[in-house]
Amino acid sequence: MSETPDETATAGAAAEAGAAPTIGTAPASGAAATTPAPMKIDAKLGLDVFKLDKEPHIVIDHEICRTVCAKKVCLTVCPADLYELDDSGDVIVNWEGCLECGTCLICCEPQALSWKYPRGEYGVQYRTS
Amino acid sequence: MEKVDVIVVGGGLAGLSAAYGLAQAGLEVMVLERGDYPGAKNVTGGRLYTSVVRDLYPELWEGAPFERAVTREAISMLADGRMATFEIAAEEFGGRRPQSFTVVRAKLDQYLAERTGEAGGMVIPKMKVDALLTEGGSEASGAGGGPGASGADGGPGASGRVIGIRAGEDEIGADVVVVAEGVLGLLSSEAGLRERPAAADTALGYKEVIELPASVIEDRWHLNPGEGAAQLFMGSVTKGMMGGAFLYTNRESISLGIVVGMEQLRSRPDELESWQLLDELKTSPAVAPLIKGGEVIEYSAHAVAEGGIAKVPRLLGDGYVMVGDAAGLSLNALITVRGMDFAIASGYHAAQAIAAAKAAGDTSAAGLAGYERALRESFVLKDLQTAAKVPALLENQRLFTHYPEAVTKLMADIFTIGPGPTEKLSKTGFGGVRRSFLNLATAKDALSFRKI
Incomplete structure (x- = not known):
């Protein structure tokens, strides 16, 4: 949690620093050298x-x-980036960080997921969304 | 089996709106909410159009914990490193009766739960419903999604009367179950009351809540105290996919997020990951200054029903009604994005119809039919019907590629002084319009836009 203020502060400062020399000459993405590293998921x-x-x-x-599954869309659609391949090439899911949006369930065409909401009072608890 | 008048599955805006009305009508109503508190599992963009729901429960809104009254609306097109923004600040958006407010669900839903409790309703958090019980002992397993989901042969509406719910080991009966379980519809699809959501009709929405002092928000978006801004972004932000980005100012934070169609997302040939879209937006030179100095305090995601009226399931049957997102009642009309107002209104009309059905002693589909009639006469189904052709229109990729590119290019050209001689403004303008907007493809689009 402590990284947050630092990273966002860096984002602001770097954007400001990058703005001046690139006006009118570089495309938006041209400020690569000064683009801050995005906050990690x-x-x-x-x-x-x-x-x-x-x-x-x-x-x-x-x-x-x-x-059955030819295209592992779970690896890319999850907004929390919870799906990955293990050493043997199997898909695994780090369900602990699940935001409970259901995108993986809806996008998994071969229906390889048994997906239910966590039990009552478990899972993510949003405070400000 | 213990029995109450009405069980509401899900303590979101639709469920609580129904429960509040039922409690007021003197019915015994129990809301079962799986989160730690109402709002704990909910995500909004978020703005609520109060203009359409204000008269439904007029006493509710005075003290409601809204964030800011939206007085400035903007839509930005992004392409090729350019951003063209159209902004409107209008006195009629604000004033004594603002048409919309930004909201935070954890606050708003808990407020409605408290009012429901005061009215005599019972709101039970930390209680997940595992299945809807139907007559004849048949019970959906509650195992969620997965292969071989039930209802495949019978289709929606084929089940017997809904007679109650199961939560863990407990079964509770009810004359009417209000299905307010949200957009995924896990329980109702298991019970055969609706189809499971399809990727083609659903979008992924996700956002960051970024803390900023109120004074900074008001300075940055040119707002008077208490006023708010809403900004939509379309174009390169979704890399050609249906969707866009949104920004809403709360009291002391902003909600900045992405909505992107699931079918487009999963069909991408490249390795683009959904969550990267927001990071790219945040670090783009046009948006970075808006969030400068802000601290991210929460990251959230939710599915969004975008199928429109065509995907609204059967709204009621023997012993149950469907409300809010569970009934697909949401509308992305590109400029206006709605759902919470539909949720509140559907809950309200469900409560009125259920109270009438109970009084008449008939909670069958026929007895509850007043709910659907009321929704058809209200803005909910009328507005969804008016926008019936919007979902198909949104599949037009040019909306997210060609038009943002063309508009931003034209605007940039008009404002550009190059090293050489500059042509007449009329030539730049008309030339740009002719090149980008007067061709066969755009003419076809113009015809389809006329339908909305």
């Missing part, structure tokens, strides 16, 4: 309140995942 999730259950609320059917 893990740091963003670190700002949220999660109450963790012992059991995962998302379970992947690896058989379907391995044999």
Whole structure:
């Protein structure tokens, strides 16, 4: 959590510093040297309140995942970036940081996900959204 | 089995609006909410159009914890490092009866829950409903999504009467169940009351809440104290995909986020990850100054129903009504994005119809039919009907590529003084319009825009 102020402060300062010399000559993305590193997704999730259950609320059917699924869209659609490949190439999900939007469930065409909401009082608890 | 008059599944705006009205009508109503508190699982962009719901529960809105009355509206087109913004500040947006307010759901939903409690309703947080119970002992498993979901053969509306709910080991009966479970519709699709949401009809919305002092917000967006701004961004922000970005000013924070169509998102040939769109927007030179010095305090995401009227399921049946997002009642009309007003109005009309049905002793589909009639006569289904062609229109990729590119290029050209001689403004302007807006593709678009 402590990285937040630093990173956003850097974002502002760098944008300001980058503005002057690039006016009129560079495309918007041209200020590459001064573009601040975006806040990491893990740091963003670190700002949220999660109450963790012992059991995962998302379970992947690896058989379907391995044999039916050609395009692992779960790896890219999740706004919390929770899906990744393990060493053996299987998809795994770090369900603890789930924002409960359901995007993976809706986008998984072969229906390889058993996806339910966490049990009552568990999971993310938004305070300011 | 314990039994009450009405069970409301989900303590969001639709569910609480229904419960408040039912409690006022003297019915025994129980709201079951899976979050720690109402609003804990909810995400808005967020702005609520109060103009359309103010008269439904007039006493509710005076003390409601709204953030800022939106008095400035802006839409920005982004392309090729350019941003063209059209802004309108209008006195009629604000004044004594502002047409809309920015809101934070954790605050607003808890406020409605408190008012519901005062009216005699029971709001129980930390209580997740696992299944809707239907007559004949059939019960949806509540296992959520996954292969072989029930209802495939019968289709929506094929189930028997809804008679209650199951939460863990507990079963509770009710004369009427108000299904206010939200956009994913896990329970109602399991029970065969609706289809599961499809990627083509659903968008992903996600946002950061960024803290800024009130004085900075008011200076940065040119606002009087208490006033707010709403800004939409379209164009390169979604890389050609249906959607855009939004910015709403709260009291001491801003909500900055992205909405992007799920079908487009999952069909991308490249490795673009959804969450990257917001980071790119935040670091773009046009937007970075708006959030300078701000501290991110929360990151949230939610699905958005974008199927329009065509995807609204059957709204009621024996022993149940569907309200809010669970009934697909939301509308992305490009410039105005609505859902919470529909949720509140649908909850209100559900409460009136259920109270009437209870009084008449008939809570079958026929007895509850007043709910659908009221929704058809109200702005909810009328506005959704008016916008019936919008979802198809939004699939036109040129809206998110060609037009932002053309508009920003034209604007930039008009304001450009190059090293050589400058042509007449009329030539730059008309030439740009002719090149970008007068061709077969745009003529076709113009015809389709006439339908909205």
